Amino acid sequence: MVIGAGRVGTAVAVLLARAGHSIVAATGRAQTRERVRHHLPLTRFVSSTEAADACREAGGVLITVPDDRIAMVCAELAVDGAFHRDQHVLHLSGSVGLGALAPAEQGGAAVASVHPLQSFPDVEAGIARLPGSGIAVTAAAPGPFAFAEALATDVGGLPFSLSDQAKPLYHAAAVFASNYLVAVEAVAAELFAAAGVSEPLPLFEPLARATLDATFRAGPARVLTGPAARGDVGTIARNLEALRDQVPDAVAPYVELARVAAGVAARAGRLDAEGLRRVREELDRWT
Numbered sequence: 658m659v660i661g662a663g664r665v666g667t668a669v670a671v672l673l674a675r676a677g678h679s680i681v682a683a684t685g686r687a688q689t690r691e692r693v694r695h696h697l698p699l700t701r702f703v704s705s706t707e708a709a710d711a712c713r714e715a716g717g718v719l720i721t722v723p724d725d726r727i728a729m730v731c732a733e734l735a736v737d738g739a740f741h742r743d744q745h746v747l748h749l750s751g752s753v754g755l756g757a758l759a760p761a762e763q764g765g766a767a768v769a770s771v772h773p774l775q776s777f778p779d780v781e782a783g784i785a786r787l788p789g790s791g792i793a794v795t796a797a798a799p800g801p802f803a804f805a806e807a808l809a810t811d812v813g814g815l816p817f818s819l820s821d822q823a824k825p826l827y828h829a830a831a832v833f834a835s836n837y838l839v840a841v842e843a844v845a846a847e848l849f850a851a852a853g854v855s856e857p858l859p860l861f862e863p864l865a866r867a868t869l870d871a872t873f874r875a876g877p878a879r880v881l882t883g884p885a886a887r888g889d890v891g892t893i894a895r896n897l898e899a900l901r902d903q904v905p906d907a908v909a910p911y912v913e914l915a916r917v918a919a920g921v922a923a924r925a926g927r928l929d930a931e932g933l934r935r936v937r938e939e940l941d942r943w944t
Contacts, residue, residue: 666721788813888932
């Protein structure tokens with residue numbers, strides 16, 4: 658049973674169905690009905706008022722609603738008697754703890770969470786990307802963990818254990834790895850355009866791709882370049898003066914990322930103590 662069959666929930670359900678699992682029912686908003694009909698033609702779509710009855714028929718329930726609604730949805734289903742013993746209830750959030758599923762556990766169900774370390778721009782992309790991706794598995798007991806781990810394996814993922822307490826930090830790491838990577842490239846595109854480079858994305862794509870590929874091949878500390886890593890204070894000052902005059906909103910991100918870059922270089926032994934001091938001193942002038 659899938660509660661809230663959006664992009665992620667539907668992609669996971671499709672892969673589970675391909676692995677031999679029976680997806681007995683799915684629920685969601687109005688547009689979800691067509692998504693389920695298209696991707697899960699053998700799955701019954703039920704309304705929110707029918708969701709608890711459908712849950713009672715299912716041995717496993719995936720709650721795939723947005724993070725901030727997981728606890729509320731679980732509580733509402735529990736009030737309607739959706740959960741029982743010999744049932745597993747999981748959510749797919751990387752930041753929300755198992756406490757959100759407490760009403761299901763109180764109803765007798767075993768609870769866990771699985772979080773695909775992958776982005777899902779649409780259902781088709783999710784189906785293609787999820788196999789081979791890491792999937793964080795969180796559970797408080799061996800039985801629920803084994804069940805969740807098996808589901809992660811069945812969709813083609815690479816399961817790994819994640820403690821409940823570590824989830825917010827883990828999710829912050831995922832934000833840096835994905836969302837903020839996009840944000841940095843968006844700033845780069847804006848700055849190239851401000852410098853008079855028309856259609857900049859195709860022009861700096863080779864640089865960005867080569868850097869990212871090298872990062873995963875050799876590690877961030879060995880690949881990092883740039884003025885902060887070199888201790889090139891003059892270039893940092895010229896960069897920041899240009900940003901101040903032309904794109905002032907980019908000054909603060911530049912300063913903070915330069916601090917991070919200098920720290921990485923120093924810890925790797927590529928920037929000595931004096932160089933680090935000079936970089937920090939220059940950056941402090943801009944804060």
